[in-house]
Amino acid sequence: GAGVSQSPSNKVTEKGKDVELRCDPISGHTALYWYRQSLGQGLEFLIYFQGNSAPDKSGLPSDRFSAERTGGSVSTLTIQRTQQEDSAVYLCASSPRQGNSPLHFGNGTRLTVT
Amino acid sequence: AQSVTQLDSHVSVSEGTPVLLRCNYSSSYSPSLFWYVQHPNKGLQLLLKYTSAATLVKGINGFEAEFKKSETSFHLTKPSAHMSDAAEYFCVVRLTQGGSEKLVFGKGTKLTVNP
Numbered sequence: 001g002a003g004v005s006q007s008p009s010n011k012v013t014e015k016g017k018d019v020e021l022r023c024d025p026i027s028g029h030t031a032l033y034w035y036r037q038s039l040g041q042g043l044e045f046l047i048y049f050q051g052n053s054a055p056d057k058s059g060l061p062s063d064r065f066s067a068e069r070t071g072g073s074v075s076t077l078t079i080q081r082t083q084q085e086d087s088a089v090y091l092c093a094s095s096p097r098q099g100n101s102p103l104h105f106g107n108g109t110r111l112t113v114t
Numbered sequence: 115a116q117s118v119t120q121l122d123s124h125v126s127v128s129e130g131t132p133v134l135l136r137c138n139y140s141s142s143y144s145p146s147l148f149w150y151v152q153h154p155n156k157g158l159q160l161l162l163k164y165t166s167a168a169t170l171v172k173g174i175n176g177f178e179a180e181f182k183k184s185e186t187s188f189h190l191t192k193p194s195a196h197m198s199d200a201a202e203y204f205c206v207v208r209l210t211q212g213g214s215e216k217l218v219f220g221k222g223t224k225l226t227v228n229p
Contacts, residue, residue: 004157033216043204043219056214091158102148103217105158 002026004106006092012112013082021077021109025094033095033103034067034077038088046090049075082113116141118188118205120220128228133177133192135223137205140186146208147188148217149179153201161203164188175199200227 005024013019025032034046045059049069060066064082069075079086089110093103121136139145149161162173169181175198179190188205205220 031215035219042221043217045216045218048214048216050214053213056216058214059216093158102160102163103158105150107157 004092004094004104006090006106006109008109009107010110010112012114015084015113016081018078018080019082019111021079021090021092021111023075023077023092023094023106025073025075025092026104027073029094029096029104030072031095031097031101032069032075033093034075035091035093036088037091037108043091046077079111082111084113087111087113116145116207116209117218118147118207118220120203120205120223122223123221124224124226126226126228127195129197130194133190133195133199133225135190135203135205135225137188137190137220138186139188139205139207141207144183147179147181148206148208149173149177149188149190150204150206150219151201152204152222158204161190195225195227197227197229200225 007022030051032049035043037043047067048056064080067077089108091108093105095101095103117140119138144166147164150158151161152158161177162171164171164181172178177192202222202224204222206217209216209218
């Protein structure tokens with residue numbers, strides 16, 4: 001497809017379990033971002049990948065959160081020992097390069113921790 | 115630090131009337147500013163962006179925004195609302211720092227369009 005693809009679209013998990021969220025960016029986009037959207041909280045930056053540079057992890061809320069980007073393309077966001085406050089929509093976005101290129105967002109993964 | 119403040123969490127207008135969604139930014143230098151729209155159960159879509167080329171920026175679906183440095187504002191407007199404009203709108207500033215960059219989002223304004 002031509003857009004950013006995220007899977008799964010919905011995920012329900014029990015508190016304490018680990019989850020993996022996947023993002024397929026637009027082909028050729030070197031920059032990839034993860035954001036979290038909680039009800040009434042707007043979008044919260046989590047992590048940023050740019051090419052082969054070290055990622056900016058400054059937005060990850062705790063050490064239970066981690067992300068990888070393999071081969072400069074697909075990214076996986078992992079949440080270990082999920083908590084109820086992790087429930088949110090996790091959005092992935094990509095862009096061709098730094099500068100003023102707009103971000104292209106996926107439709108997100110809605111995570112519900114019960 | 116750069117940030118954006120959306121002054122209204124909810125705006126309600128009648129179809130055919132003007133739309134005004136307010137956004138103020140704080141930045142120590144000329145910022146890159148964006149408006150994104152999110153329709154229910156849809157992904158975020160870029161409406162328009164300001165990158166210092168022109169202070170009045172035209173976007174998709176008849177929306178436009180004017181950058182006013184003296185007022186540190188970047189309000190989004192549309193002359194005549196359509197039912198399909200009902201969505202959540204986010205004002206965004208690009209933050210570049212130490213080789214990294216991120217978009218900082220406002221908390222959003224939910225636009226309701228009444229028939």
